[in-house]
Amino acid sequence: MIMSRDVVKTHVFLWLFILLCTNLCCAPAAFAQNFGFTGKRTAQTMPFKFVKNLIIIPVFINGKGPYDFILDTGVGPMVITDASILDSAQVRTYTPFKVFGLGAGIDLNALFTNKISVGIGHALSETTPTAVLADDIFNLSGYVGQPVYGLVGYSFFKSFVVRIRYDSKSLTFYNTARRVRYRGERIPIELTLNKPYLRAQVRTDSGDTLHTRLIIDTGGSHSLLLETFRNGAFPLPDTTIEANLGMGLSGMIAGKMGRIRSLQIGAFHVPDVLTGFPSFEDVAKKTAGSDRNGNLGANFLKKFNIILDYNGGFIYLKKNFYFQERSEHDMSGMSVFVDFEQADRLFVGRIEPGSPAQEAGFESGDELLKVNFKAAKDLSLTELDELFRSRDARPILVEVNRQGTPLLLLLRLKKRI
Structure with a gap:
């Protein structure tokens, strides 16, 4: 088995970046800087590539590029997975940082800096909090099938009201002071450690309705992950299969795949949702007590055109043509x-x-x-x-x-x- 190149079909980023961003949030100056438009512009619309449910946008780093990055609500600082796009002399001035693994094995070395200029369309952030991985153990480019250099998240979403049209593959971002016409059902969100959460109801095979708190994760290609409930493992459906749910910092994350009876978010009721259940001992146990039950990924989010307003504390959901699409698990293995x-x-x-x-x-x-x-x-x-x-x-x-x-x-x- 080619472990150094093995790339998981889904959930490839989640486990690293939850832990990485949690630690970086403790840095004193982290996330102090925001994006802003140059000139008098107050909004911009741009197309994005949509690959394996992931939003990929062009990003300029220190005036060079464009480089393709994943737009990911599940990360706090920007994450660069390929340091070759940076000046090697500057990299040596960055602060060393250690990311502790989820799953058995070694830890991962990374660097932290806020000395990177980032441009997205006509928006610019001069000093962007950034984690630079020493090694791209996930082989993001191999997973996506094209060169990808990292992920950008909280700093961008905090700076604008962001509209994502999954059906037309377009991204619009507005100055927070600009009046925006909101469409869809308004769902409250909460920001914890610079990541957005919403409340949802999970209907289980036993007929119970469980109230959950889920991370909104545009950078995860899965539909739904359920990790913990009341400090224990999340109850499993009647039918599951053994599955590889993702890559930890030093190995594969084991777990099970199944389907919950339904997921309810606001007025939206979605039956038979394909769901991953990570091994409690390997992963979920380490997040127990965090008031987080799981992770809502892009294979579910794409059923809607969405507007994210971090400063207002809301996400707006409007059904699109993906809404009736049934998600299937890989049938090859x-x-x-x-x-x-x-x-x-x-x-x-x-x-x-x-x-x-x-x-x-x-x-x-x-x-x-x-x-x-x-x-x-x-x-x-x-x-x-x-x-x-x-x-x-x-x-x-x-x-x-x-x-x-x-x-x-x-x-x-x-x-x-």
Whole structure:
């Protein structure tokens, strides 16, 4: 298994950045600076790339770029995962910082600075609190299938009223003093450690309605994660499967996948929500007592066009055409990533035990050559991801290269949740 390159299909960022941002919030000057428009501009609309449910926007760093960053409500400081975009002499002046892992293993070294200038469209922040990772253990670019250099979050959202139109893939941000026409249902949010939370009701298989507090996470490609309830593990549905829910600082996060009966946010009722339940001992236990029950990801949020108003304390939700879409779990049982160091080639990462991929004979490290007779290099990771979620019992013919030997494997998708 190629652990250093293995990239999880969902929840790839959550565990690192919750802990990283919690620690950085303790820094005295953290988050003191905000973005502002240059000149007399009071608003701007720009398109974004929408890849694996993630919003990717162009960002200028210290006047250079643009570099693609993920727009992520789940992070406090900006996070740079590829330090090559920074001046090496300046990097040596940054403050060392240690991030302690979730899951067994080593810790991760990082650097902290507020000496970075960040430009997004016509908005500029001259001194942006930033965490620079010494190593990108998540291989974000490989996960997304294109170069990605980091994540930007709280400083941007705190500076503007932000409208995200998932249906048209456009982002509009307004000066907080400008009058904005709000559309949709207004839901109160709370900011804790510079991350937004909302209240939601979870209906379980037992018929209980559990009142939960969830992080709003545009930077998580999943639908919903439920971690804890009353300082214990969150109650599981009747039917679950073992699943790999994400990458901790030093290893994979184990857990289960299932479906809750329904999720209620304000007047919006969504049945049969695909949900991850992280291992309580590995992850959730470390957040017990934090008044957080879980994490609401972009695969759920995209059902709405949203307006986030951190200063007003609200999110506005308006249904779009994604609302009726049913989320499906991966039916292949394997992760695929792009290796940019090997001419953008696609490789198999982790294979789930007992999955269709294992039964078909795939091995970690196999290079994908053709998928249904189409060159794999001509397929985006989003297209592959959609294919692997498409239909129960669907046959997919895959040609792989295994250590120089070409093999033809028949993958038959299986709906497990």
